[in-house]
Amino acid sequence: MTEQQVPLAVWGGGTGGAAAAIQAARAGAPTLLLTPGAWLGGMVSAAGVCCPDGNELTPWQTGLWGALLRELARREPAGLDHNWVSCFGYAPATAEAVLRAWVAELPSLTWWPNCRLLGVRRIGARIEGLELERLDGEGRVAARVELRPRLVVDGSDRGELIGLAAAPHRLGWEPRELWQEPSAPAAKDLAEDPFFRRQPVQSPTWVAMGQLRQDRVCPAGAPSLREPFAQATAAFGLERTLTYGRLPGDRVMLNWPLHGNDWHRGLDGAFGDDAAREAELVLAMQEHSLAFAAALTEASQGWLELAEVFPRNGRSADLAGPSPLALMPYWREGRRLQGLSTVIEQDLLPRGAGAAIAPLPGGDGRSSAVAVGNYANDHHYPGPDWPLAAKSCRWGGRWSGTPFCIPYGALVSEAVVNLLAADKAISVSHMANGATRLQPLVLNLGQAAGMAAALCLQGNREPAELPLEPLQRALVLDPRAPAAPMPLWDTPWHHPNWRERQLAALEDPALLGTDGHLACPGSLRQSLGEDLLPSQAPKEPGEQSWRGSLSADGEGGYRLTTATDCWPVITLEPALHRWLEDLDGARTVTVVGCCNPWGPWLRISRLDG
Known part of the structure; x- marks a missing residue:
């Protein structure tokens, strides 16, 4: 067995692992990414979950999620709007090709596919070694290696490294009495109902x-x-x-x-x-x-x-093949780290009646947020739907989830000093996992973990010692994929003052009202800029114009009646959402956007003229 020193080892196979490795290497950290298969993208590619849920609105299309989305749109000639579960759909191989291109351009990132993690050597509060086998394309052992990492990130769906390290973690349900989560089962039910023993985690799917x-x-x-x-x-x-x-x-x-x-x-x-x-x-x-x-x-x-689109051999690096089955299952849940902070269901729910955002982590001072999610919360079990506290709102002619923030402490182990978590293995409750497990948020959680690891290496710090402000500023100011820690409803990713608005809200969370809009007092208005107009949004591939009579349907939706059709109308743009809310009666307009007959909807991005 050979031994090798590495500054940062990322155990991947999940979307968050790939994101963490890419961001750490972009920030200058020598990084080794280890994946159990030959594809590296997890949910977004290898697991075939290629109709992403959550973070669909343009204020939440930031970071590596936004960068991936825009590169997918560039590479898919027919566009991304083809289904009714999501505004986006793409070929898994396309996402995998994007991620591989990002990996290949980074000299400080080494990727070892087809690895088997055999054990984790932990001494006291520190991970000292990772024992693994490297396999060839036929599954034979090509080499046995012990890595000696300075820092470790678990970026897997099931938290495999966390389990092998015996790092404190949770698996499965928690009783309502623990955190008073409104949707959690009572301790008596957990003890007496055999359902909870049969169903320890959310049901996975093999796509x-x-x-x-x-x-x-x-x-x-x-x-x-x-x-x-x-x-x-x-x-x-x-x-x-x-x-x-x-x-x-x-x-x-x-x-x-x-x-x-x-x-x-x-x-x-x-x-x-x-x-x-x-x-x-x-x-x-x-x-x-x-x-x-x-x-x-x-x-x-x-x-x-x-459709035989995946390699039949899971160890093959091919981007096409003879199998209709994804290369790995879509795990919705796994081991969840016990971190310095734990996200529970109440952290996802609106602050109160009429509020548009969840509570901000960090108390009265600076926010401790490093990523924004907004998925409504969704749990998969056999039988009837599990009743969950509502966290959705009507927005832009459709339903969307109330945005929430993940604090940095949810990525940091409370007991293992050189361990960070990404993907679904972050520190959340079983109930909160239903909203934090989705591809867009996981990409940006991985990005935050990778940036934190790079800063720790640069400053010779442990993750728990890392100052929060430099991490948040590094995410916001990242030159390739600037990521939003704060839920600004009124600020899309393409706003010219996006960075200034994010930094202002991080410095003084009181500027962010319960409606999710950033207050701009006179002293800040010039630097933060005005909100965009409904005619201001970037062009996108495949967009078209429609002219007709636009009106509200009285139920929070909108319709455009043209000379030949009547279409439901939705938008992902804040400026258009505000304009639609003020619509009084029918109005003849020309709109620009994309048509999805399977939704069915017109997804409009701006007014023409």
Whole structure:
């Protein structure tokens, strides 16, 4: 076994691991990224979850998430708006190619794919060594290595390194009595109801890819799917079930929670040390997803076919291949670090009636936020939907989640001095995990962890000793992917004074009202700038113009009636949202944006003239 010193080791395989390694290396830190497979993007690529949820509004399209989104839009000729679960959809290989290009341009970043993490050597409060095997393309051991890292980041979906290090962590449910979370079960129920033992974490999904044939259509009166999937199309019908995750080129992401390919059994086998039991779980999940795809194919009478887009061998670096199955499961939850701060459900919910943002972390002084998320909160279990406290609001003609902030302390281990967490392994409660587990936020959490690691190495500090202000300023002022720690509803990523507004809100959180708008007193107005007009937004690939009569529908939505059609209208732009809110009666306008007939909606970005 060879031994190697490394300043920063990132155990990846998750979206957050790739983000942490890229950002740390961009900030100058010599970084080694270790992934168990040959793809590095986790959810956004290898797991095939390519219709991202959350952070869809332009104020939240910042950091590595925003940079990835805009590069995907540049690379996908047909645009990204193709489905009804998200405003974005792309080929998994496209995201993987973007991430690999970012990795390849960084001389200070080394990536070792196809690694098996065997053990973590921890002495007292410090991780001293990582023991691993490097495998070749056939799965044979090519080398055994012990790494001696200065700092370690766990950027995996399931918190594998945290578990092997015996770092204090949580796995599964917590009782309502612990933090008084409104949606958590009571301790009595946790003790007595066998459901909680059968379902220790949220259900994962093994995503499969399909192809809709252009020479066929969805059959009228399509039959129900065969068991156990007979109820999968009951709520929306076959066509809506399939176009839920539609992608460019008539591809579809099969990731369906309602009697579909979510997997609910034997999940504790993913968090032990029994490799044979975990292998059985993997095979069962794969077979279940393929059976669901086959049932959909049969019911569609040839409209849907399987799309063989992933390498069949999970160790292959190819960006195309003969398998419809993603290279890894979509884990919604894993081990969760016990950090210096713990995000609980109340940290995600609006401050009060009519409030547009959740409480800011950090008390009355400077905010301790390092990333913004806004997903509504969503938990996947068998049976009826788990009732969750509402955190959504009507915005821009659609529903969106109330934004919340993740504090830096949620990334820092309370007990292991050189350990940071990214991806889903950050310090959150089981209930809060339903809102913090999504791709956009995880990308920016990984970015924050990577930036923190680089600053720690530069200043010879442990993560718990890192001053907060330099980290926040580094994220905001990053030249490649400036990231927003603060939830400014009125400030899209493309606002010319975006950086100044973020820094002002970090320095004095009292400037940010409960409506999420930044107050601009006279002394600050010049440096912070005015809000944008509804005619001000960047051009995007594939945009078009429509002219017609625009009016509110009385239920928080809007419609544009043209000479030939009547379209629901949505927007992701704050200036247009404010303009729509003030709409009084019908108005003849010309709007610019993108058409999504599967939504269906017109997603408008600006007024023309």
